[in-house]
Amino acid sequence: MEHNPAEIFFDKLSQVIDRKELIKLVISNQKSKSSDLQNIIITIAQLKRGYRLNFVYRHKTKDITKNYEFTEGIELIRKALVTDFHNADLFSNLENTSLITTPAGKVKMSVHPPTMRPVEEFHHDKVKSRVINTVGNIYLRELEITNANWEVRREMSDKYKQINRYIELLEPEIKDLTLPSGYHVVDMGSGKGYLTFALYDYLANTLGKVPVMTGVEYRDDLVNTCNMIAGKAKFSQLRFIAGTIEKVELEKIDILIALHACDTATDDAIYRGITSGAALIVCAPCCHKQVRKEMNVTGELGNIVKYGILKERQAEIITDTIRAMILEAFGYKTKVFEFISTEHTPKNVMIVGRKMVQENPDKQKIFNEIKAIRDIFGIGKHYLENLLLLK
Ligand SMILES: C[S@@+](CC[C@H](N)C(=O)[O-])C[C@H]1O[C@@H](n2cnc3c(N)ncnc32)[C@H](O)[C@@H]1O
Structure with missing residues (x-):
């Protein structure tokens, strides 16, 4: 036949x-x-x-x-x-x-014979499936994470892993929140918007809870490009505005994100989150210059700041410990953990605070403990502490 x-x-x-x-x-x-x-x-x-x-x-x-x-x-x-x-x-x-x-x-x-790399994405036993789907996802293509065939570009595979990891980490935090309809999410220091778009995509398309989302960024060029991509992706409730974390006017904040915002910009972001009563605050700090410059350690502890790199690490630990303690003092249950392996980025600590109570009865005790830490390391002030106590 x-x-x-x-x-x-x-x-x-x-x-x-x-x-x-x-x-x-x-x-x-x-x-x-x-x-x-x-x-x-x-x-x-x-x-x-x-x-x-x-x-x-x-x-x-x-x-x-x-x-x-x-x-x-x-x-x-x-x-x-x-x-x-x-x-x-x-x-x-x-x-x-x-x-x-x-x-x-x-x-x-x-x-x-085959000429293309085999599809592994759908074989869960071989390769982990990713929360952020590539096929048909216009923003990933516009951000040049995927190519015209919706495949992750080799040179962007770390970025793609990073955004997926970030969504996986946020998933349990967000799923449990009771969010009002039309809830507001802000991403402070949104940069090129990789993580902003991915979070909007997850919230609107996977969770089915469309947020009113704002990326705040002081670079006009990045803001314009991100708004253009949001239009192409038809992410109608996502906008990017040119402004500073400190002064940008926002109607309200239910979820605040600040990833890799430089030095005290992370503190400004946490401050905006705390004072707006945000239900969830997520930040991945960047450099920690403010505390490093202030550190003045003498006596027996002097050796721990003798070597530049170790002083930098100490500054990082102290800065982020105090940030976490401050969040606790303002009624946030706080977690600090590694965000992604250092193979992808050395800036890999994430601080997540979830609002539990309006007033923490131990607030003063926590601030006394913060002062004790500052005294040991000769730190006159912690930028976030000052913002909250002096304003
Ligand atoms: C290291 S990038 C991180 C971008 C993005 N959040 C990410 O993790 O991929 C930090 C961004 O924050 C912006 N930025 C830093 N300080 C800022 C401030 N005070 N107000 C607004 N944007 C700020 C910078 O222009 C930059 O684009």
Whole structure:
């Protein structure tokens, strides 16, 4: 019996889709050269409602993305090959398969060894699946974390891991919060917005609780780029504003994030969170210059600040210990932990405070203990302590 190449091709396609081994299918070579649709790229997407075929329809000036159930998607592929395109190139973990219709209408199929890196994303036993989905996620592509085929670019894989890790860490903290509708989230010192976009994506699309979210950043160029990306991603409740952490006007703050905000900018951010009564404050401090400059250790303890790098580490520990104690003093249950391995960034401590009580009865006792620490290390003031006590 003679086998029909198109049927063999579609059998193979169904199998690789079912086994989640489809790397991509490219439908190309238009039958009508005047068509605006250049090609269609199909991959598998893991959405909240299950696996879908993700179609990117690539037009001359825009891309349109749609997700379909497997059966419906395969039917659309068949139709596209009958009416609009001559070629289908299937890249799977096992092989590359091409189906070509010649101008004379003859259908040919060829099979070659695989040329693309196998899909591992969907094999949970082999590779951990990530909270932030890549396929169809426009902001990741605009931030150049993924390429045109929605694959994580090799040089951005650390950044991609970092944002996923960050969302994984925040997940249990946020899931348990009772948040009012239209709750406000602010990211202080949002920079290029990697983590701001990822958090908005998680809150709005995974948790289904759309926040009113603001990224605050004093660099206009970054603010403009981030607003442009938020528009493209259709993140309608996310905006970036040019301003300083200290002075920016915000309606209210339910969740405050400040990641790698330099030196005392972290203190300014915590101050804004505490004084707004934020339910959750998350910061990953950056440098710790203020306390290091103030440290004046004499006597037996002098040796612990004798070596530059160790003095820097001491300053870091003291600064962040006092920040955590201050959060406790203002009624926040506080955790301090490593955010991501030092292989990805040396600035890897995260402080998370969750508001538990309006008034901590031990507040004064905590401030006395802070003073005792300052006295040991000859530190006249801690910037955050001053902000809170002097204002
Ligand atoms: C090291 S980057 C971190 C960016 C982002 N949060 C992240 O973790 O990827 C710090 C950002 O904070 C901004 N920044 C620092 N101090 C600030 C302040 N006082 N007000 C507003 N933005 C500030 C800087 O311009 C920079 O873009």
